[in-house]
Structures are given as structure tokens and as C-alpha cells.
Amino acid sequence: MGQTYFYHLTESPLSQTLPMLIGKARGAGWRVIVRGPSADLLDDLDKSLWLGAQDSFLPHGRAGGAHDALQPVLLCAPGEAADEEAECLMIVGGADVAPDEVAKRERVCILFDGFDGAALEHARGQWKTLTKAGAVAQYWAQEDGRWTKKAESG
Template identity: 60%
Template sequence: MGAAFFYHLTRAPLDVTLPMLAGKSLGAGWKVAVRGPDRGRMEWLDQRLWQGPEDAFLPHGLSGGPHDDLQPVLLTVAGEVAGNDPACLMAIDGAAVSPEEVQALERVCILFDGTDEEAVQVARGQWKQLTGAGCSAQYWSEESGRWEKKAES
């Protein structure tokens, strides 16, 4: 049974934090699916990831390609089935995550923008929904300048 890790982004933006977390997941031997709310946002993220530093390249693809099953990190849209058989799901921008997914995967990461009050409220609702369904969850904050676990359920 997996766990949901909530990442409250207050210092580094999504396009900096996501590659770091995905890299750690790949280091654990997991394939990763990144789920966003719409195709345009995932296309933006795809472009940002290609523009990163060469020494920190994150191997990834946008869903719908001919080799989805081979992608270490697959960018998907809510409602799509990740074709790369991920062990880790990273949800961004309030993309929905079900308790069943948390229980079936090794890890679910929910990344949310701490400067956006609506995003914070959505994350609080997700925490309540997932922990209420019996899922293990951790809340991580970078407010101090480094990632620290602030709560666990």
C-alpha cells in the first residue's frame, strides 16, 4: 500500500521541483506519470522540461506518442490511463487522485502552489478525502528553505 506525499511549493516553482522529485523516483526504480488538468498545461511543462540544464535532463514524453509504454516519465491529462505502468503518480494543478490509486501505487505526490489560495484549498480537500479513506499521507513544506515533513497521517 502506497502513500500520498503533499508538496507545498513556496520557494521553487513546479518546473524546478518536479524534475527533482521525479529524478528521485526514477532513482528508486519507479516509472512516473505526471497528471495535470489539461493538455495545454502539460504541453507547457513538456517544453519547460526540455529546456532544463543538460546535466539534469529528465527523460520524459507527452502522452499519446507511439512509445508511451517506454517513457520513464509520462506527462498525462486527467482521465487518461498512463501507458507507462507507473509506480509513482505526480498530480499537479489540482488534478484528481483517488484513494484507490494511492493504495495501488508505491507513491502519489501532490504538488501545489503555496502562493495560490485556491490551490491550497484544493490540496486541503485532497488531504481530507485521501486520509478520510484511510490512506497514509505526509505533508512536506519548503518554507524554511529546505524540504521538511510537517505532518503525517
């Protein structure tokens, strides 16, 4: 079973953290699926990724296109792009992930807003569900501009 990393966003917004994590996943040679709960959030992320700094350009696409299988990074809503080939799945905006999806991946990253009580509760529920199913999980939080591992499941 793959590993699940929980990222508690308190200092950097999703629009900054997601490209950094995608870059790391791509650096490992992984194909990435980014799953968000709504088309509006995915549209915002799509624009953010296209308009990023030139030195940080991340080629990507939205699910539903003719070339989905060729995209190194694919943005999708729940139910779209059930791609078994992607080694990394990134969950944003409170989208769900099932334990069997973790088992099929090298890494699942769950990014959640540290200032949103509902997002915190949802992430805690995901931690419990996934670790109970046997997933290895790590909890990462921001401190003074750096990411620090705060907890790891047994």
C-alpha cells in the first residue's frame, strides 16, 4: 500500500503549495492526478498552473480531453479520470479518496486549509479511515516557512 501525506496549509495557500508538490512528484518521475471537488476549484488551479512563473511551468490538462493519457498532470473532479497509471494522487478542496486508491499509488497527498474547521475535520476523518485500512500516513504542517513532519501512523 502506498503512503499518504497530509499537508496542513497555514502559511502558504493551495495555489503555491500544489505546484511545489507537483514539481516534487514529477521530479520522482511520477504522473500526477489532482482531484478537486468542483469544476470551479479546478478552473482556478488550471489558471494558476498556467500563469505561474516561467521557471516553474507545469504541463497539465483538464480531464475529459482527447489526450488525457498523455498528460503528466491531470486535473479532475470525482468520477473523472480513474487512471491506474498515475503514481501520485493529490486531493484538494476536501475531495474524497478511498483506501483502495491509496493501495494503487506510490503516494497520495491530501492538502487541506488549516483555517477551515470543516476541512480540518474532514482531513481527520480521512486520516482515521485510511490508517484503519492499513495506509501509512504522515502529517506535515508549516512552521516558519518550512514543512515539518508532525506525526506518522504506526
